[in-house]
Amino acid sequence: MLDFDLFEQTYEKCLKCNACVVNCPVSNTTLDFGGPKHLGPELKRLVNQQQTIDDKRIELCTLCGNCDMSCPENVHVSTLTAYAKAIHSDQSGTKFRDFVLSNAETVGKLASSFGPITNLAMGMKPVRKVMEMVMDIPAERQFPKYRFKNFKRIYHKKTAGTKRKVAYFVGCYATYNAPEVAESFIKVMKYNGIEVAVPDQKCCGVPMFANGQMTQGLKNANYNINSLLEYTRQGYDVVLTCTSCTMALKKEYVSFLKSAGAKELASHVYDADEYLRLLKDSGELNMDLSPMKEKAGYYAPCHMKAQGIGNPAMDILELIPGYEIQDVGAGCCGQCGTFGFKKEKYDVSMRIGKPMAEAVKEVNADYTVTECGMCKNQLDQLTDKVVKHPMQILAEAYDSYR
Amino acid sequence: MFDVVVIGQGLSGLLSAISAKEQGFRTALVSIGSGKIIQSTGVMDLIPGSHGGLKEWMEFHQLTVGQKQGAIDAVEQFKELTERLGYPYSGDPEKPVQIVTGAGHVKTTTLYPQTIKPVPERGHVVVVGFQGISDFQPAYVAGNLHKHRPDLIIDTMKISLGKHSQRTMTQLDAARLLDQEEVRNECLTQIKQQLTEKNIRRPSLFIFPASLGIENWRKTVEQFTRELGTAVTEAPGMPPNATAIRLNERLKKQAVRLGIRFYSDTTVTGFKADGQMIQSLMIKTVNQVTELQGKQFVLATGGILGGGLEATPSGLKETALGLKTDEEGALLNCPVNLHPVGAANGLQNTQYGITGGIFSIVSAYQTINQVCQLASVEGGTRSA
Numbered sequence: 001m002l003d004f005d006l007f008e009q010t011y012e013k014c015l016k017c018n019a020c021v022v023n024c025p026v027s028n029t030t031l032d033f034g035g036p037k038h039l040g041p042e043l044k045r046l047v048n049q050q051q052t053i054d055d056k057r058i059e060l061c062t063l064c065g066n067c068d069m070s071c072p073e074n075v076h077v078s079t080l081t082a083y084a085k086a087i088h089s090d091q092s093g094t095k096f097r098d099f100v101l102s103n104a105e106t107v108g109k110l111a112s113s114f115g116p117i118t119n120l121a122m123g124m125k126p127v128r129k130v131m132e133m134v135m136d137i138p139a140e141r142q143f144p145k146y147r148f149k150n151f152k153r154i155y156h157k158k159t160a161g162t163k164r165k166v167a168y169f170v171g172c173y174a175t176y177n178a179p180e181v182a183e184s185f186i187k188v189m190k191y192n193g194i195e196v197a198v199p200d201q202k203c204c205g206v207p208m209f210a211n212g213q214m215t216q217g218l219k220n221a222n223y224n225i226n227s228l229l230e231y232t233r234q235g236y237d238v239v240l241t242c243t244s245c246t247m248a249l250k251k252e253y254v255s256f257l258k259s260a261g262a263k264e265l266a267s268h269v270y271d272a273d274e275y276l277r278l279l280k281d282s283g284e285l286n287m288d289l290s291p292m293k294e295k296a297g298y299y300a301p302c303h304m305k306a307q308g309i310g311n312p313a314m315d316i317l318e319l320i321p322g323y324e325i326q327d328v329g330a331g332c333c334g335q336c337g338t339f340g341f342k343k344e345k346y347d348v349s350m351r352i353g354k355p356m357a358e359a360v361k362e363v364n365a366d367y368t369v370t371e372c373g374m375c376k377n378q379l380d381q382l383t384d385k386v387v388k389h390p391m392q393i394l395a396e397a398y399d400s401y402r
Numbered sequence: 403m404f405d406v407v408v409i410g411q412g413l414s415g416l417l418s419a420i421s422a423k424e425q426g427f428r429t430a431l432v433s434i435g436s437g438k439i440i441q442s443t444g445v446m447d448l449i450p451g452s453h454g455g456l457k458e459w460m461e462f463h464q465l466t467v468g469q470k471q472g473a474i475d476a477v478e479q480f481k482e483l484t485e486r487l488g489y490p491y492s493g494d495p496e497k498p499v500q501i502v503t504g505a506g507h508v509k510t511t512t513l514y515p516q517t518i519k520p521v522p523e524r525g526h527v528v529v530v531g532f533q534g535i536s537d538f539q540p541a542y543v544a545g546n547l548h549k550h551r552p553d554l555i556i557d558t559m560k561i562s563l564g565k566h567s568q569r570t571m572t573q574l575d576a577a578r579l580l581d582q583e584e585v586r587n588e589c590l591t592q593i594k595q596q597l598t599e600k601n602i603r604r605p606s607l608f609i610f611p612a613s614l615g616i617e618n619w620r621k622t623v624e625q626f627t628r629e630l631g632t633a634v635t636e637a638p639g640m641p642p643n644a645t646a647i648r649l650n651e652r653l654k655k656q657a658v659r660l661g662i663r664f665y666s667d668t669t670v671t672g673f674k675a676d677g678q679m680i681q682s683l684m685i686k687t688v689n690q691v692t693e694l695q696g697k698q699f700v701l702a703t704g705g706i707l708g709g710g711l712e713a714t715p716s717g718l719k720e721t722a723l724g725l726k727t728d729e730e731g732a733l734l735n736c737p738v739n740l741h742p743v744g745a746a747n748g749l750q751n752t753q754y755g756i757t758g759g760i761f762s763i764v765s766a767y768q769t770i771n772q773v774c775q776l777a778s779v780e781g782g783t784r785s786a
Binding site: 017018019021022023027028031032033034035038057068069070071072073074247250251254263266267300305306307308309310311314315326327328329355363 | 568569572641654688690
């Protein structure tokens with residue numbers, strides 16, 4: 001039996017107030033989910049120092065982290081549910097599909113090597129029908145595109161020589177699916193006189209944690225911690241363009257590993273917009289931004305909200321003269337990383353996403369801005385608006401300045 | 403740098419932040435947890451647990467007669483806001499009404515959403531419960547209600563929502579189910595059937611748990627009223643009450659759409675001050691401590707129940723900023739740009755640990771008007 005050494009005592013403060021259940025996007029959509037309170041602190045209280053219980057109902061947890069954000073007693077609910085997921089997949093086994101989905105990096109490497117073919121095949125109905133039958137991946141679900149010219153083929157810089165030095169944790173999405181986001185980030189940094197190094201890195205582990213692949217996820221976590229600490233100890237700041245990877249480096253590594261290294265790394269990690277805001281506050285930000293007469297709707301990913309950093313993307317984009325941006329005020333998108341790619345969860349995923357699609361429609365901006373690639377996937381499927389990353393807009397504003 | 407930084411996202415905090423932002427001030431809201439509205443009934447009392455009116459309320463909070471109009475104006479402002487947000491509140495502080503709770507207790511309240519109707523002295527009411535919702539037991543409600551309303555004829559029934567749940571169902575779960583038309587139709591069929599079986603004709607009110615829809619509360623109330631041919635009410639009781647969740651969700655959505663910056667899941671660990679002025683708050687985010695600068699600060703952390711005050715063997719402790727308080731929890735030597743609202747004003751403003759809602763509303767609006775005056779004087783231009 002898997003014996004996770006989980007020194008997580010915060011559950012003792014749980015008052016069963018239901019704040020997490022009230023704010024859980026899955027609980028609010030289906031009665032099939034056991035809920036964060038029952039499968040987090042209550043389950044932990046029940047089994048602590050007793051026999052481990054494998055509870056199947058945990059499958060519907062997406063690890064969005066809204067439970068952590070809503071808890072008035074600071075119980076680390078999502079840490080507890082992540083372990084419940086790990087126990088479940090250890091004891092009940094992992095579907096081949098979930099194993100594949102959790103290895104976003106391997107999939108990205110393979111899929112992007114055959115980029116054009118992958119995209120073509122993924123868009124073909126017969127192929128998708130087979131995938132649905134063999135893999136339980138619903139035929140209706142849109143997939144992000146894979147790029148042959150992925151970011152690894154484009155950018156090879158391992159060191160930076162400027163005063164401020166950035167170590168960029170690219171993440172699987174910007175590497176294999178959206179190298180334009182990574183390139184925009186490099187450009188934005190360049191306009192600010194900052195060189196960007198890309199350290200050796202593996203998938204942050206979030207898709208693994210979400211699929212109960214805790215052992216593999218923690219292996220990746222340790223690899224990334226060791227690799228990135230070499231940089232932070234030389235004065236680099238670790239900056240990311242994906243809010244889920246940022247959450248992993250800031251919070252999850254610390255919660256799961258509780259190691260000194262994880263804590264040390266966490267204190268050097270910044271979301272890209274948060275980092276630019278920091279430059280702005282210290283008077284270092286290049287303000288040569290060309291005016292843009294556009295109105296954008298902002299969609300806040302759960303893993304951005306959970307960082308407790310306000311709304312840095314809007315703080316930065318509002319600096320562009322004439323640029324209008326409004327938060328659409330929506331909850332979880334329902335894609336939730338790999339969750340929305342699973343046949344048995346597809347319906348729940350769509351139902352969670354519906355209010356988001358309505359919010360985007362209500363605000364009716366020219367296009368939608370969000371940091372998260374997976375949220376973008378759901379926005380692409382459920383709305384008719386183009387979706388952009390904040391770095392793409394900023395790069396454009398810098399490029400057209402004269 | 404923010405014009406206004408609000409600590410706490412309960413009723414006082416959200417109203418303060420929304421009001422400040424609507425007046426054009428750059429506003430941040432710092433919070434741990436999702437705020438205490440979700441634990442409430444969503445109805446706004448004058449003095450909780452008391453039948454007192456506006457006069458008694460003013461005495462309770464030691465307000466002068468001159469402050470009465472200000473209080474009434476603040477209540478009007480709240481009603482105007484909730485109307486705009488699609489969840490209007492009814493009621494008049496000068497004319498409190500009596501409503502029934504989820505325990506069958508009759509309580510006096512002042513502002514209530516349109517899903518609630520006052521409970522009559524006489525006539526015929528039917529209490530309807532849902533199977534699986536253990537927090538609302540029709541027989542128990544009827545027994546208690548009978549003590550308060552001996553002249554009322556009370557019938558009870560239980561119906562099924564037709565859905566199996568993998569967890570303990572709450573009133574909120576029921577409310578989300580009743581957002582769906584098929585569930586509403588199924589429920590109405592069962593109610594009508596039981597009315598026939600029990601030979602009940604034309605009751606004057608149906609009493610439900612606080613579950614009559616969330617997004618589609620208006621549709622639910624209209625359909626139930628139409629098809630049952632008489633008024634329906636929610637009886638708010640054990641949280642989560644739909645009455646409160648609707649208010650909470652709408653206030654938050656409004657705050658986010660206005661552009662208030664939410665620093666969620668953060669703990670205030672201290673502050674930096676220049677003499678009697680707070681310069682910035684130190685907030686602990688996931689694994690970093692960051693500094694949040696502001697001109698004016700609003701303390702909306704609540705009393706003992708809200709977590710803003712902690713009762714310790716050596717007396718009361720203010721939890722967010724670690725400020726000294728008197729034995730009632732009111733701040734001593736309050737920094738000049740820190741403004742406590744609602745229950746954060748100390749225990750003399752709470753009964754059974756809560757302010758009853760009206761005090762929070764009045765306190766939030768009045769405080770924020772002063773804050774905004776200060777912010778414009780000191781801050782120069784408004785940066786919306």
